[in-house]
Amino acid sequence: MKKILLIFLMVLSLHSLAQNVKHVFLYTKMDAKHTFYDGTKAEVWVYGYYDPATHQKLSASLPGPFLEFNVGDSVIIHFWNDTGEPHTIHLHGLDVDQPNDGVPNTSYAVAAFDSTTYHFNTDHPGNFLYHCHVHTSIHLQKGMYGGIRVWGNPNQLFSGGPYFYQSSDFIASDVYTNWNTDIFQDYFLINGMQNQQTGMYQQDIIYVEEDTSYLLNLFNIGYSITDFIFPNELNAVVHSSDGRPLPSIHQTDSLRIYPGERYSVIIKPSMYYNGTIDVKYKSMFEDQYHHTNQIWVNIFPSEIKEEKSISTIIYPNPASEYLTVESLIKDQEITVFDTQGKILTQLIFGGKNTYDISNWKPGTYYFKIGNEIKPIVISR
Amino acid sequence: MYKKLLSFLLFILSLTSWGQFSDTLFIYKDSADIRGYQTTFAIFSSVDSFRIESYSTNVSVGETINLTIINRDTLPHTFTVDNIITTGNIINANDTVTFSFSFNLPGTHIFYSDVSYGKNLGASGQILVGYENYPHFYWNLFDQEVALSHDLALLNTSAIPSSYLPEVYTINFNSYPQTIADTNALVVGNVSDTLIISIINTGKMAHALHFHGYHVEILFHSKNNLMEGLLKDTFPLEVDAACIVRLIPNQSGMYPVHDHNLFAVNTGGYPGGMITMINISP
Incomplete structure (x- = not known):
């Protein structure tokens, strides 16, 4: 026994x-x-x-x-x-x-x-x-x-499925800030952010090398129907949904995701592209769109990958009293605009600098660094 | 001698009725209380009185269906099956018409009354073709704006306004928890059974069904053939869509299925509305 x-x-x-x-x-x-x-x-x-x-x-x-x-x-x-x-x-x-x-x-x-x-x-x-x-x-x-x-297996979507180099996760949702059961949401979110906020964080921007497979994990947990619009340059292919491989994959320029659904899409851009995947929010009740958010996409030739991906970092965002800028480029010039496009200041950075912003009014500011524009929110 | 003749006659009779399905439906229009909402419905009823019911049946591929429709409403209705019966299908008030038809492929089909006070008020049902060897269940997803239902019934309007905003969400015209008293809506089976669920959306907006506990295989989807063959736990049914899913449960328990448009699970208070259950025994 x-x-x-x-x-x-x-x-x-x-x-x-x-x-x-x-x-x-x-x-x-x-x-x-x-x-x-x-x-x-x-x-x-x-x-x-x-x-x-x-x-x-x-x-x-x-x-x-x-x-x-x-x-x-x-x-x-x-x-x-x-x-x-x-x-x-x-x-x-x-x-x-x-x-x-x-x-x-x-x-x-x-x-x-x-x-x-x-x-x-x-x-x-x-x-x-x-x-x-x-x-x-x-x-x-x-x-x-x-x-x-x-x-599953490292860098493979599922056993026997396609491989990818990197991936990003995008959760679409929406909220109605009066918090009742009214159907009309007033904010439409991707990973909790909207409009200019969606390009704030490095991890939410897709940097992908030409001819490289990049996995997009897409979720909808909102009340709206979401349409993800893929530019043709991205060669977007839908591979799986709700944690199961599709019986047959299909290339698409738009993917409708209903509340509660999830999809995995692999993009493999064949040419230079600098733009967005638009995410359009449509009410379940009405046949019209209420908002569009952007997921920023930057496709680059392999030789400039490092410079593009980590040249300048600004944090925290949102910021309150201080803003830190880290730049690999010496004497990096940064121009700061307000939401009306008015130039507020021009800064020269190199290495790591912390800047006192305690006298800046709360709101959104745009930092132009080379050809890139990063929105930064000041809140207190 | 007479006995032999009678037996032969009965044998011949049984041969002629083989491959035939016959039933009689009655169109009634009246109001019913759905979780505190007094709503007007038009119903294809299988009994000669008004009752909350979403008629459904299962036939074989190629089987002749003879449906006799008796219109007990004071207004004319139609019996319409898209691509099958679309003309010569008016049934006047207090009239009786028999329709004979069949389907050549497995699938599931909506029949409805194609007048503004017909399907918009619930005058619809479904016919599942094939899959007769498996236990099957039927869900008719339906939404209703209460004031609009009265206006449609009174002929004050014939159109669905762009501001359509339903308060009532139902499966087979019942709202949870009444849905689980409906043997068509409550899915019951055992682990490893093959269960077939035939689902139609006769409402005026899309619905996204979410299954707890299981993924189901979509066998047929009338509005989106890209969905066929997918294993999903959440999927949409657009307006007028019909689909069939196969569930082979791998675990026992009681699991909800509901619209993941969460306004649809608040009819008469949460949880209420477009919710049903799957109850699987070991």
């Missing part, structure tokens, strides 16, 4: 060794502030990471932290609901079992100031989402969502 028990325990331990256990620590925050492109600050409900050792809350944002796993991972999400209302995490598209589904009616809600763990295995590479499923039409619209990417 003892022997049987030992064998059983050995098999069990071997099984757990075969799986890579990943722990994620998420908390909720219901009084976070999100700054929209026009400087408006609104209260949002969001997820953030916390430190399990100290219970120190790290940054919480809209959308929530982007979670990445590998196929075959055994994931444990430690969820700390540090708010006065019940919340959950629904693992959208991961086909988890009923107890871990995050739906109050069929599994359970995590009560105020309580915590729980969600367990699941990652069986398929692809794009997934997580969001609160308590009164979803309010909790989700208030910002309780984030993206999940499950990776």
